[in-house]
Amino acid sequence: MASISKNGIDLRAGGKRGARRILVTGGAGFLGSHLCDLLLAQDHEVISLDNYFTGSARNLELSSESPRFRAIAHDITVPIPEELPRFDEIYNLACPASPVHYQMDPLKTALTSAGGVWNVMARARRDNAGIFHASTSEVYGDPTVHPQSEGYHGNVNPIGPRACYDEGKRFAETILSDFTRSTGLPVRIARIFNTYGPRMHPEDGRVVSNFIVQALLGRDLTIYGSGRQTRSFCFMDDLIAGFDALMHAPGATAEPVNLGNPHEVTVLELAEMVLDMVGGRSRILRLPLPVDDPQRRRPDISRAKNILGWKPRVPLDEGLAATIRYFDRRLAEEQARPRKRVAAAVAPPFAAVI
Ligand SMILES: NC(=O)c1ccc[n+]([C@@H]2O[C@H](COP(=O)([O-])OP(=O)(O)OC[C@H]3O[C@@H](n4cnc5c(N)ncnc54)[C@H](O)[C@@H]3O)[C@@H](O)[C@H]2O)c1
Secondary structure (H helix, E strand, O other): OOOEOOOOOEOOOOHHHOOOEEEEEOOOOHHHHHHHHHHHHOOOEEEEEEOOOOOOHHHHOOHHHOOOEEEEEOOOOOOOOOOOOOOOEEEEOOOOOOHHHHOOOHHHHHHHHHHHHHHHHHHHHHHOOEEEEEEEHHHHEOOOOOOEOOOOOOEOOOOOOOHHHHHHHHHHHHHHHHHHHHHOOOEEEEEEOOEEOOOOOOOOOOHHHHHHHHHHOOOOEEEEOOOOOEEEOEEHHHHHHHHHHHHHOOOOOOOOEEEOOOOEEEHHHHHHHHHHHHOOOOOEEEEOOOOOOOOOOOEOOHHHHHHHOOOOOOOHHHHHHHHHHHHHHHHHHHHOOOOOOOOOOOOOOHHHHO
């Protein structure tokens, strides 16, 4: 596909090619905040909309140094404020990403993926803007093929405890695909596989942050099940470079693209790596496997390599070292002040409004 869309929108971006006004939903989250930093470094004007359910102002400290940045507290299940100026591009990242957080209010999670994306599409239509959407490898569910390529339609339990997220993200892909077919506006869908790095929420229960925080605090590392289940971990720098490539590569289309690191490790191997790197006396503690926990997860990234010329570059030990340094600093800071729990959402939880 050419870099000019049917609507005449130039999909290319970057400081050298002209600054744009960009909306990032979920901008205060782990990935959203790194994306804001990158877009600002490319000379764009960036507005973050976030309800601060899992995100934090701390993540936006670097972005907030720029006069081209604004952070607005807003829940995307509510229409995007009319008074905001026109956007050239919208990156939709708003959605809790860890099972602990997305299962706290499953109806709200489903609504964020459905109604939230609807509001993003409405705004994109009004502004003639391109959309980037953060989808997930969870659309493959507990996969029966390995590794997972984009042509695999998945094995998702539609009524299980993970369905609010998995099916929500699948539905978002459906409506975004119909949206681009009917409006001609550009849509880019990244199916993100497990990504880790600085600014992850220390209490999000995801395996990398769990192990590092447990090891740093001298607690036992909790493994669910045998630990033989596999995951593939991508460092956030690589992923954010993938977002940029997907949004602007001349060959990219609305077809979903897997972004992740195909290097597969068992959860037990990861635990041992973290223990080696952090040191201390923590041991490994086995707990029962949660319902619908996928046994194998590894992206086939051929499409990303062919279309975007993208592949991850940061090896696991290097990325883990950077993440351990981050959590070490962060835990030290938190010990010096009262602990902060997950912030309350701006809009009421879904259960409260039905
Ligand atoms: N990190 C990963 O490994 C991973 C993997 C697959 C997909 N993703 C997707 O990437 C996106 C970002 O994930 P993350 O890891 O940065 O998670 P995160 O929880 O750190 O970030 C999500 C952000 O969205 C905000 N948010 C949640 N619901 C909202 C709502 N209704 N309105 C406005 N803001 C809302 C949160 O406050 C938070 O700042 C998510 O859409 C997630 O599904 C992430």
